[in-house]
Amino acid sequence: MAAIAQFFDMGGYARFVWPAWGLAVIVLGGLLIDSVVTYRKRRRELDAAEERKR
């Protein structure tokens, strides 16, 4: 337990280290979700349009 607490304390720099890593997760995760959601939407729309054409 103490080792885990010590890890999260980051030598007293927890309030700087974790927001930096947290923002990395938010920014990269946000870009990933946006890219994948848009991709799936375009795929569906294009498949539907090609279906209508046939």
Add this chain to the structure above:
Amino acid sequence: MFRFANPNRFMNWSGKLLPWCAAATAILLIVGTYLALFVAPPDYQQGEAVRIMYVHVPAAWMASFVYGVMAASSAVALIWRHPVADIAAQQSAPLGAGFTLLCLVSGSLWGEPMWGTWWVWDARLTSVLVLFFLYLGYIALVNAFDEPTRGARAGAILALVGVVNLPIIKFSVDWWNTLHQPASVFRIGAPTIAASMLWPLLIMAVGFTLFYVTLLLVRMRSALMAAKLRALRLQEFQAA
């Protein structure tokens, strides 16, 4: 080279490449995070705060690198009128803006405990802030025209003019007084950073680069599908 840039060929090879890029990205980011948080030693001066470096430095490198890709694609788009080059530039912009934002905020979070301030208006920090606004300005400009090709042209010109900022960012720490440290990896002579920190940093940097490549391919595929969709709808409209 243009053989691979034909839209249909691009869809073909990018579809095959994507799963490999995505897998490599996931592995590198997981290994890099593990090494950065658990294996790399604390700094003898900065203690554990040095772990901010493993997101800040790769984000900073990507901020400039993505802009370079955007400018090169814009040049190809302007000179050869290649539509896939325009799409590469336009889809790079939000990714580059994200990396730049991450660089600025993580740098600020590192500056407060180490320099005693969140922000200084010195050349390095200011030129990176300008880079962030260049990305935002590019995105706004591209979308400001009713005619997409005109927006693409205007954006491409802005991207090329903004290239002047890249050497300013790189050499700002040598040319002017600053709180920011000078280059310790990409410098003449050997890196001045210890190997135990350099390896996790390089793995994170390659992971960030592959993350960019993977998302760029996904986004370019989306944009090409959107273009195809517009063409199909136009056909439907004309047939009706």
